[in-house]
Amino acid sequence: MRYKKAILQSVKYLLLQTILFAMKDTESINNHLTNPLLKGLGESDTLAINERSKKLIAEGKKVYRFGLGQSPFPVPERVVEALRLHAPQKDYLPVKGLPILRETVAEFHRKKDGISAQADGVLIGPGSKELVFLLQLVFRGDIIVVSPCWVSYIPQARILGKKISIIRSSYEHKWQLTPALFQDFLEKRIDKEKPALLILNYPGNPDGVSFYESELREIASLARKNKIFILSDEIYGQLNHKGNHLSIGKYYPEGTIISSGLSKWCGAGGWRLGTFTFPKELYWLCDKMAIVASETYTSVSAPIQYAAISAFKGGIKIEEYLWNVRKILSSIGNESAKMLQAAGIKVHDPVGGFYLFLDFSNFQDQLHEIDIYTSKELCTKLLDETGVAILHGSSFSRPKKEFSARMAYVDFDGTRALAAAKTIPLSEPLPEEFNKTYCAKILEGVKQITKWVKDL
Amino acid sequence: MRYKKAILQSVKYLLLQTILFAMKDTESINNHLTNPLLKGLGESDTLAINERSKKLIAEGKKVYRFGLGQSPFPVPERVVEALRLHAPQKDYLPVKGLPILRETVAEFHRKKDGISAQADGVLIGPGSKELVFLLQLVFRGDIIVVSPCWVSYIPQARILGKKISIIRSSYEHKWQLTPALFQDFLEKRIDKEKPALLILNYPGNPDGVSFYESELREIASLARKNKIFILSDEIYGQLNHKGNHLSIGKYYPEGTIISSGLSKWCGAGGWRLGTFTFPKELYWLCDKMAIVASETYTSVSAPIQYAAISAFKGGIKIEEYLWNVRKILSSIGNESAKMLQAAGIKVHDPVGGFYLFLDFSNFQDQLHEIDIYTSKELCTKLLDETGVAILHGSSFSRPKKEFSARMAYVDFDGTRALAAAKTIPLSEPLPEEFNKTYCAKILEGVKQITKWVKDL
Numbered sequence: 053m054r055y056k057k058a059i060l061q062s063v064k065y066l067l068l069q070t071i072l073f074a075m076k077d078t079e080s081i082n083n084h085l086t087n088p089l090l091k092g093l094g095e096s097d098t099l100a101i102n103e104r105s106k107k108l109i110a111e112g113k114k115v116y117r118f119g120l121g122q123s124p125f126p127v128p129e130r131v132v133e134a135l136r137l138h139a140p141q142k143d144y145l146p147v148k149g150l151p152i153l154r155e156t157v158a159e160f161h162r163k164k165d166g167i168s169a170q171a172d173g174v175l176i177g178p179g180s181k182e183l184v185f186l187l188q189l190v191f192r193g194d195i196i197v198v199s200p201c202w203v204s205y206i207p208q209a210r211i212l213g214k215k216i217s218i219i220r221s222s223y224e225h226k227w228q229l230t231p232a233l234f235q236d237f238l239e240k241r242i243d244k245e246k247p248a249l250l251i252l253n254y255p256g257n258p259d260g261v262s263f264y265e266s267e268l269r270e271i272a273s274l275a276r277k278n279k280i281f282i283l284s285d286e287i288y289g290q291l292n293h294k295g296n297h298l299s300i301g302k303y304y305p306e307g308t309i310i311s312s313g314l315s316k317w318c319g320a321g322g323w324r325l326g327t328f329t330f331p332k333e334l335y336w337l338c339d340k341m342a343i344v345a346s347e348t349y350t351s352v353s354a355p356i357q358y359a360a361i362s363a364f365k366g367g368i369k370i371e372e373y374l375w376n377v378r379k380i381l382s383s384i385g386n387e388s389a390k391m392l393q394a395a396g397i398k399v400h401d402p403v404g405g406f407y408l409f410l411d412f413s414n415f416q417d418q419l420h421e422i423d424i425y426t427s428k429e430l431c432t433k434l435l436d437e438t439g440v441a442i443l444h445g446s447s448f449s450r451p452k453k454e455f456s457a458r459m460a461y462v463d464f465d466g467t468r469a470l471a472a473a474k475t476i477p478l479s480e481p482l483p484e485e486f487n488k489t490y491c492a493k494i495l496e497g498v499k500q501i502t503k504w505v506k507d508l
Numbered sequence: 509m510r511y512k513k514a515i516l517q518s519v520k521y522l523l524l525q526t527i528l529f530a531m532k533d534t535e536s537i538n539n540h541l542t543n544p545l546l547k548g549l550g551e552s553d554t555l556a557i558n559e560r561s562k563k564l565i566a567e568g569k570k571v572y573r574f575g576l577g578q579s580p581f582p583v584p585e586r587v588v589e590a591l592r593l594h595a596p597q598k599d600y601l602p603v604k605g606l607p608i609l610r611e612t613v614a615e616f617h618r619k620k621d622g623i624s625a626q627a628d629g630v631l632i633g634p635g636s637k638e639l640v641f642l643l644q645l646v647f648r649g650d651i652i653v654v655s656p657c658w659v660s661y662i663p664q665a666r667i668l669g670k671k672i673s674i675i676r677s678s679y680e681h682k683w684q685l686t687p688a689l690f691q692d693f694l695e696k697r698i699d700k701e702k703p704a705l706l707i708l709n710y711p712g713n714p715d716g717v718s719f720y721e722s723e724l725r726e727i728a729s730l731a732r733k734n735k736i737f738i739l740s741d742e743i744y745g746q747l748n749h750k751g752n753h754l755s756i757g758k759y760y761p762e763g764t765i766i767s768s769g770l771s772k773w774c775g776a777g778g779w780r781l782g783t784f785t786f787p788k789e790l791y792w793l794c795d796k797m798a799i800v801a802s803e804t805y806t807s808v809s810a811p812i813q814y815a816a817i818s819a820f821k822g823g824i825k826i827e828e829y830l831w832n833v834r835k836i837l838s839s840i841g842n843e844s845a846k847m848l849q850a851a852g853i854k855v856h857d858p859v860g861g862f863y864l865f866l867d868f869s870n871f872q873d874q875l876h877e878i879d880i881y882t883s884k885e886l887c888t889k890l891l892d893e894t895g896v897a898i899l900h901g902s903s904f905s906r907p908k909k910e911f912s913a914r915m916a917y918v919d920f921d922g923t924r925a926l927a928a929a930k931t932i933p934l935s936e937p938l939p940e941e942f943n944k945t946y947c948a949k950i951l952e953g954v955k956q957i958t959k960w961v962k963d964l
Binding site for chain 1: 638
């Protein structure tokens with residue numbers, strides 16, 4: 053009897069070990085079978101928080117979705133109409149894009165940014181993210197980004213096995229690259245002759261701020277002097293709240309690639325169309341990117357490209373749309389910032405786009421007391437206790453233990469808000485109760501945050 | 509006076525040297541500034557020949573555009589209508605694709621291919637080309653292709669710095685992988701334990717032929733025995749002329765990824781939507797690809813995904829469309845093959861898709877006599893002398909000096925041909941004069957080829 057039991061136990065043990073071994077084996081085979089550069093990479097954090105929020109909502113919880121940065125506004129009606137009209141377009145379009153769209157995008161930048169863009173220098177891609185990836189793949193040299201920076205620059209470099217240099221900014225520097233920070237970085241650079249590409253993003257994601265003209269001039273001058281190319285990611289350019297976005301391309305035309313697209317100002321993130329605009333001096337980079345494009349995405353969806361013409365062409369209807377969108381974003385962005393500031397959270401007044409980058413450092417002691425040491429822990433706790441989803445600062449390459457996070461103020465019905473804003477003359481500000489009526493959830497979520505820090 | 513002249517000449521010489529040096533310098537800087545893996549890569553050959561043909565047409569020449577492989581048929585009306593309906597869809601969709609589309613694609617493969625696909629194993633991409641690229645980026649191991657093979661597999665591997673193994677087929681082997689060729693390759697493989705992925709494409713581009721069931725079974729069994737994964741590129745599957753496409757996924761379910769998309773059978777190449785369908789055993793590969801997707805193209809255009817549901821859902825209207833498309837392609841493909849065969853060009857009767865792979869080896873001596881030694885020279889000469897644009901065999905990884913070339917029989921008005929075919933009962937063959945009436949340019953171009961070889 054005792055033997056039987058012992059044998060049974062041995063058999064059980066062996067079975068368990070075999071199963072564990074098999075599991076371990078499968079896992080290690082799978083790691084062995086995939087590109088080691090991908091190790092540790094997960095789905096991009098913005099998308100991950102979006103899917104997590106959806107799950108909580110499905111469970112019946114009220115969630116303030118301040119995580120994903122998607123425009124709340126509908127695509128302008130005439131642009132949607134253009135897509136309907138061109139739905140039967142089925143031909144493969146040229147790799148660099150539909151010629152008339154490329155010309156329209158060039159004209160858009162000539163008018164809006166005062167640069168001398170030409171159709172030949174425009175590259176159309178399935179989102180500017182894909183174009184940034186291709187640029188990183190093609191360009192041989194260092195990539196320089198400014199922290200906090202958009203979530204995808206660094207993972208893209210990792211996938212490609214590229215070196216990336218990070219210039220750390222801070223709340224005091226408006227989270228931006230200042231000429232002084234840039235100068236300091238350039239002086240400390242070991243191989244000063246090595247080709248390099250600096251990526252700037254303004255109005256910024258995650259910070260919502262932008263540059264003064266004097267800063268752009270100084271950064272441009274430093275870049276020129278040090279032969280550093282600039283990828284100027286201006287995807288939020290048309291969402292400068294005052295409509296007076298300035299591009300560094302104006303001050304450093306020969307070395308600047310301007311990135312734009314339909315995703316933010318045109319509310320068409322899901323349509324997937326981004327643009328890069330190169331100066332003549334950098335057409336060789338555009339050409340190399342097109343070669344890779346021809347072996348990967350081929351060309352951007354034809355009906356989408358035809359529809360995009362009407363968006364970039366602009367006109368009075370599009371300008372009206374943009375002004376109303378800016379008024380709403382400015383109104384709710386500023387009220388949110390004021391409330392957060394009053395509660396002791398450090399945050400700059402927004403200049404453009406739809407983000408605020410929050411610094412909870414004033415609450416460091418209280419957070420440590422409840423065993424919260426990282427921005428990720430902070431955001432998880434906040435989500436669990438208040439339903440407010442914001443994206444932890446470490447997603448934007450901030451130090452893990454810095455209590456920073458990005459809030460996107462887009463969780464409201466953009467169609468409804470836009471319809472209401474349209475009834476008010478463009479030259480007049482929105483009435484005081486506008487935010488409460490049309491962006492109530494933002495105010496409510498912000499209140500949840502301020503209450504939460506107060507109770508810490 | 510003499511001094512003055514000498515000085516002037518010296519100055520001229522110095523100026524010239526400076527200019528030449530500067531030009532050389534710029535060029536070398538540019539090479540130095542781009543990824544060395546891209547060296548020598550041009551735009552993909554198919555796209556290049558398309559743009560070249562367009563140019564000749566613009567110059568007023570009559571060109572038979574047998575180069576680019578694009579479906580001549582319109583997107584089915586109900587699919588276009590679905591795109592119109594969903595034009596306002598603007599949200600970023602999940603990285604792997606819209607859940608209902610993924611389910612529809614899984615159902616499509618369950619019904620059409622008799623495999624047990626699940627929605628969780630479907631990945632939607634902006635064209636299957638992009639998905640093949642991601643797979644090559646993610647998979648760690650050898651990639652095996654069969655020559656002749658589709659133009660992009662090998663350049664993609666080059667861009668990624670990956671090793672690729674080529675199994676050479678021949679006219680005698682129907683340009684395909686035979687079980688014997690596969691067996692031979694496996695026996696000679698040096699590192700037999702190294703993970704590997706075999707890419708098959710059938711009905712084939714550039715060959716237009718496909719496998720018998722017995723061949724699929726044998727290849728499946730060899731792959732299983734040697735632990736080799738298969739990417740089964742079945743983008744032309746629904747264009748099997750008899751409508752009886754068979755997938756190797758049926759015989760090797762656990763190791764096969766099936767590639768499909770809207771581009772060929774649905775006539776929507778320019779829409780850019782491709783699909784990969786993974787078995788449960790390979791979900792880990794799908795997951796890794798989704799990670800890279802989330803850092804590159806993000807998700808496929810939302811309106812296009814919504815519209816694609818109606819295409820993959822199928823139904824009587826779509827089946828009617830497919831049957832008529834198949835009848836037309838079979839009719840014109842077979843007549844073309846017969847004419848070419850009669851003229852002494854070696855070519856197999858087409859089984860599916862819209863390509864014929866021509867072998868001019870019977871004319872080798874005559875070609876050598878007029879100083880033509882490569883397939884590229886052959887195609888250039890043919891284009892110059894007859895206006896017929898076909899794509900040289902070396903684009904498909906055939907030896908440069910083999911006189912092979914791909915002809916796409918799609919240069920006719922597909923909308924008109926389809927409307928005419930619809931008036932004939934599905935069960936009846938097309939009338940004898942159909943090709944002459946609706947695909948006249950194909951017949952004319954083929955005649956140009958046969959006349960050209962006769963006159964060599």
